[in-house]
Amino acid sequence: MARFTVGLCRLLLLLLPLFLVDSRLDHIGVSSDQATNTINGDDEIVGTRWAVLIAGSNGYYNYRHQADVCHAYQILRRGGLKDENIIVFMYDDIAHNEENPIPGVIINDPQGENVYAGVPKDYVGDDVNVNNFFAVLLGNRTALTGGSGKVIDSGPDDYIFVYYTDHGGPGVLGMPTYPYLYADDLIAVFYLEACESGSIFEGLLPNNISIYATTAANAMESSYATYCPGMFPSPPPQFTTCLGDLYSVSWMEDRCVLLLNRPAIIYEEFTYMIGGLKPSATVKNRTAVHNTYYFGSHVMQYADLHLNTQKLSLYMGFNPSGDGVTPVANPLPSLTQTVNQRDAELVHFWLKVGFLRLHKASEGSPQKLDAQKQLLQVLEHRSHVDKSVRLIGNLLFGSELGPRVLESVGAAGQPLVDDWSCLKSMVRAFETYCGSLSRYGMKHMRSLANICNAGVRVEAIAKVAAEACPNIPSNSWSLLHKGFSA
Known part of the structure; x- marks a missing residue:
């Protein structure tokens, strides 16, 4: 080393x-x-x-x-x-x-x-x-x-x-x-x-x-x-x-x-x-x-x-000569038009469908059908993950308390979770029964951490995850073909 x-x-x-x-x-x-x-x-x-x-x-x-x-x-x-x-x-x-x-x-x-x-x-x-x-x-x-x-x-x-x-x-x-x-x-x-x-x-x-x-x-x-x-x-x-x-x-x-x-x-x-x-x-x-x-x-x-x-x-390093760097009149333009990091992939697939429509791809062409399929799969996966996490919270804590537990934020300066092993086990239990969280689903990591902090055992979340997710969408975003994320 x-x-x-x-x-x-x-x-x-x-x-x-x-x-x-x-x-x-x-x-x-x-x-x-x-x-x-x-x-x-x-x-x-x-x-x-x-x-x-x-x-x-x-x-x-x-x-x-x-x-x-x-x-x-x-x-x-x-x-x-x-x-x-x-x-x-x-x-x-x-x-x-x-x-x-x-x-x-x-x-x-x-x-x-x-x-x-x-x-x-x-x-x-x-x-x-x-x-x-x-x-x-x-x-x-x-x-x-x-x-x-x-x-x-x-x-x-x-x-x-x-x-x-x-x-x-x-x-x-x-x-x-x-x-x-x-x-x-x-x-x-x-x-x-x-x-x-x-x-x-x-x-x-x-x-x-x-x-x-x-x-x-x-x-x-x-x-x-x-x-x-x-x-x-x-x-x-x-x-x-x-x-x-x-x-x-x-x-x-x-x-x-x-x-x-x-x-x-x-x-x-x-x-x-x-x-x-x-x-x-x-x-x-x-x-x-x-x-x-x-x-x-x-x-x-x-x-x-x-x-x-x-x-x-x-x-x-430092380049006082400025070699290879081209000065511009406005080096820091105002970037007021941005996209939420998690929505950028959705924007891409939406624009891909629109681009093909703009260039008059035939309605039944393989390119257009594939683009439409990709967009629908992204939307399906995102909806599935959001609904699954929300339902798990309701099953564990009730429909009134569940959202409050999942969305709670700890005091500033405190770590996300008390037990990181618990969090990883929660992720694996969720993915076993509900499919991959994917990059989009990482936004729910705080909710899974809050379940750990509430003292819920992994066996309990496995049970409710199986109940919340009788089916996993059969698309590349939801399937676990790449393995578990934890």
């Missing part, structure tokens, strides 16, 4: 489980990036800059997550990080997808460049899984199953940046393979783009570990997709999917400007008004849709907040 001493290595933005403090101390990874560097005009001792970028989804309807990761890679490369120190997880089923109107190209904004060019294919397809993710972070090559074999091999002067983008739910983060990533397994710090992403850290993350986290949303709200068809600014014609996530494109587009102009401090980037500083264009304000939170979310920060005075260049 590589040296990964939490008290020495600086993480933006990932904390591994606490047993990493005792990881092996007799090996320090050295790469060509490790040196005494002059950064932003200051002489600073800087070890290796590491980055782990992960898109936790697959499918063309989730285009935006891989686009976010590819864009982040381009920014890190322009900042001086080397490929040997950037580890990329993405399913890699978007660029050459038959639905992609620009084959071999991925863009992250309507006028954007091809961010797919040159991106390392470290872990793709089914190699994007929880096991490999942890193995990479731990520097444990023997635990890897497939992939390039690249891992973080960190030393005491290193800086580590971890960026995750995907769907999430209370206490859980999505992956393109099963099982999903749960907060008790990942007492983590993330540069995180996911629904209820704050719930991953709420009440779990210590504040004295030299690790800083920032998330797109608080523990109780969805994050949002943007650059969606029919919105302004809109993707090029023939796109039926959103190009990016609001928080992700906000920090990356702002980062491009900062790379051109000056070294950024973390709190300048993430807009917490420390010391009276009030940047004119901020990621927080943009993600909040200018503090209205109308189709926007609350950018949050967790753990060691003293780290937000560090220079971002320590993690992302």
